[in-house]
Amino acid sequence: MHIVVCIKQVPSAIAVKVDAATQALTCTGSDYLINPFDENALEAALALKDSLKAKVTVLTVGSAQTAEVLREALGRGADAAQLLSDAAFEGSDAWATSKILAAAVQKLGDVNLVICGKQTFDGDTAQVGPGIAEFLGWPCVAFVRKIESDGASLKLERIYEEGFEKLTLALPAVLTVGKEINTPRMASLKGRMAAKKAQLAPVTAAALGLAPETVGAKGSRTRLARMAPVPRKSGGIKVDGSDPAVAAKLVVDKLREMKLV
Ligand SMILES: Cc1cc2nc3c(=O)[nH]c(=O)nc-3n(C[C@H](O)[C@H](O)[C@H](O)COP(=O)(O)OP(=O)(O)OC[C@H]3O[C@@H](n4cnc5c(N)ncnc54)[C@H](O)[C@@H]3O)c2cc1C
Known part of the structure; x- marks a missing residue:
């Protein structure tokens, strides 16, 4: 089984500000982390790898700096990583981000399962997992809290407002997971050392067969009108x-x- 995990690098919440001129989030000087739910997605894939001998590939859409989260994932036990990075990707909304990730999954060719976090700490739309499924034409089950697999299909438990559902799902498929599913492992020292040496050359729009105008700001369906921080509560x-x-x-x-x- 070949499992893809989509991970996003997010700023540690403390230092995020809204730039009044551009309306963009500025995160200068802050620390960056793997989006917390993506750590659970990675752990779910690594647990399947432990039981099924699966291959785990991690993907991220971002700048050269986001290679750090890929190295962390490699250190924890992922087998391969791809940094999807190109000037043409800048300004991508959730729709375009999903399109880029789906193109990378298609390019890999032999992927059976994609696991995403249920949402991110910063953008918070929870659209990218279902978006990838839509572009691939695969089923998507969101908010999964338990995964069992025999390699051919999945037995899942999915959380919803009133309780949980048990489902059986044929592969290929896309899942999104939250913190209920597991406790992420730490990277081993050996893993960390090996990950430092990993070559993470950017995978470009051309390499994915994506025309530049179909991704990034030009290919996005949303236009940001205004962004503002939540007003501080008075005492x-x-x-x-x-x-x-x-x-x-x-x-x-x-x-x-x-x-x-
Ligand atoms: C008009 C517009 C312009 C934007 N321009 C930029 C920009 O220039 N640069 C920028 O960084 N952001 C930009 N954004 C934000 C960007 O669109 C989102 O960060 C991205 O679509 C992911 O959305 P989200 O954070 O809501 O993810 P969610 O849908 O909440 O994420 C769900 C899951 O999808 C996966 N995922 C999400 N994003 C990524 C990723 N990047 N790589 C791998 N996996 C991922 C993770 O598993 C995550 O847990 C822009 C947004 C808009 C609306």
Whole structure:
């Protein structure tokens, strides 16, 4: 079985700001991490590799800097990694990002299963996993919390609002997973050392057979109108609770003033 894991590099939340001029997120000086749910996606693939002798390839769409998350995945036990990087990819929305990842899966040729995180820390759209499935014409099961496989099909548990569902799914397919599914392993020292030497030459739009105008800003279906940080919450109002009747009246008056009751 050949499993592809899609991982995105995300900034550690503390240092993210919105650039007023460009409306883009600026992350200068912050640390970068593997998107947390993508660590679970990688762990799910590595667990299948342990039980089925599967091959695991990790893919990321990003700049040269995102090679670091690929090295981390290689250190944890992935067999191969591809950095999908090209000036033509800049400005890609979730639709175009899905298209690039699907093209890379198609180019690999022998992929049976794609596992994504359920959503990212920054973009947070949860569209890319289902988007890849749509471009590939494969079924997609989102929010998976358990995967078992005999190599030919999958037995899954999928979380939904009221509980969970048990499903059987034929391959090829795309899954998205969250933190409930597993606890990600750490990279071994040996793995880390080997990953440092990995050659991660960028895989370009041309190499994937994608015309530049079908990806990036030109190929995207969404246009960003405005982005703004969530306003900071004020300190609130402390109510002296020593006289419950007075305190209750104060709270009700305040709610009325704010037109909340
Ligand atoms: C108009 C517009 C312009 C944009 N321009 C840029 C830009 O120039 N540069 C930029 O970095 N972002 C840009 N973005 C953001 C970019 O589109 C998203 O980061 C990307 O589509 C992923 O969406 P998401 O973060 O919501 O992922 P989700 O859909 O929440 O992610 C779900 C899962 O998909 C996989 N996944 C998501 N993104 C990637 C990835 N990059 N590589 C591998 N796997 C992935 C992961 O497994 C992830 O857990 C732009 C967005 C818009 C709307």
